[in-house]
Amino acid sequence: MTNGTHERVWLITGCSAGFGRELVLAALAAGDRVVATARRPETLADLEERGQGRVRAVALDVTDSAQVSAAVDTAYEAFGRIDVVVNNAGHGAVGAVEELTMDELRSVMEVMFFGAVEVTKAVLPRLREQGSGTIVQISSMGGQVTMPGFGAYCAAKFALEGLSDALAAEVAPFGVRVLIVEPGAFRTEFGGGRMQRSREIGAYHVSAGPTRAAVDTMDGAQPGDPAKAAAAIVRAVDSENPPLRLALGADAVDAIRAQHQSLADDLTAWEDVSRSTAL
Known part of the structure; x- marks a missing residue:
């Protein structure tokens, strides 16, 4: 969604690698400023x-x-406006719930949930005033689907998606849009040195163990291309009718679809019990 007389201005967090870096390059290729x-x-x-x-x-x-606050001020001082905000900063985390320390859980939530919310809140008054803008929340297929060992990471993404659902309805009257991006496995640095690894409890080798093993060997083997993901995000931002949620990668599409079917099956199987609770 390009404004009438200027190329768009993007504010992107977490640009040192992965999706953030590729989004900077994609925005430049579109003629925008970042x-x-x-x-x-x-x-x-x-x-x-x-x-x-x-x-x-x-x-x-x-x-x-x-x-x-300083980053938002710098954007307006340098380029006069912000049109697209991308909350991308974050890192992976692996460990069963019992293995997590509370400090580890809070650390994950601080960056990927509270940090994203703070950036969003910092730009909202200006986006409302100008009557336009797009907030892009980089979630994950883990914002709808989880597995043993990814409880902390997915908790942050589930929280971000819940808040963003409400946000989308709240800001729509002001011409501001929200796009929740749900990538599958992409060749970023998700499984590398940025991964937070909790202590191991032997009993959980049977459940969280395979997830830990997958994380340790995944880098360089993921099927997704971050540059193509960035191009897809730009395409969605450009769209007149963008989705609220954009899954990226065949693995994300398949996993999210299977999760929706599982939820529907449970709802149907227990519907009589669910409805029987009325006064």
Whole structure:
């Protein structure tokens, strides 16, 4: 959705690698301008150089309220507006629920839920005032589907999706849209050094163990292309009728569809019991 007289301005979190970096490149290819953020902005120097004045690198730890406000202010000082906000910052986490420490769980939630909410809230007054804009929440197929060992990660994504569902209805009257992106397995760095690994309890080798093993061997073997994912996101942002949720990857489509069928089957099987609870 391009505004009338200017190319769009994107604010993207977590641009040092993966989807964030590819989204910067996709936005540039579309002729747009980008405020690219990372905890260490020096990792974005090549993007600034490639942008030739159309990329501004900014330090942003999404758990730091002052840096969130400063990043939004920088976008308006540099480019005069924001049209697309992408909450992409995050990392993987693996461990059964009993294996998690509460600090580990809070850390995951701080970055991928509370951080995304804080960035969203920081831009909303300006988007409402200008009467347009798109908020892109990078969730996961794990925002609808989970498995043993991914409880913390999926809890953050489930929470983000629940909040974003409500947000979409709240901001629609102001011309602001919400796009929830649900990737499957893509060749980012999800299983690498950024993965938070909780302590292991031997009893859980039978359930969470296969997930841990998959995480340790997945990097470089994922079927998804992050550049194609970025192009798909730009296409959805461009659309006159974008979806609320955009699954990316055949694995995401298949897993989410199977989950919906499982939920429908349970609802049908227990419908008589469910309805029998009325006064």
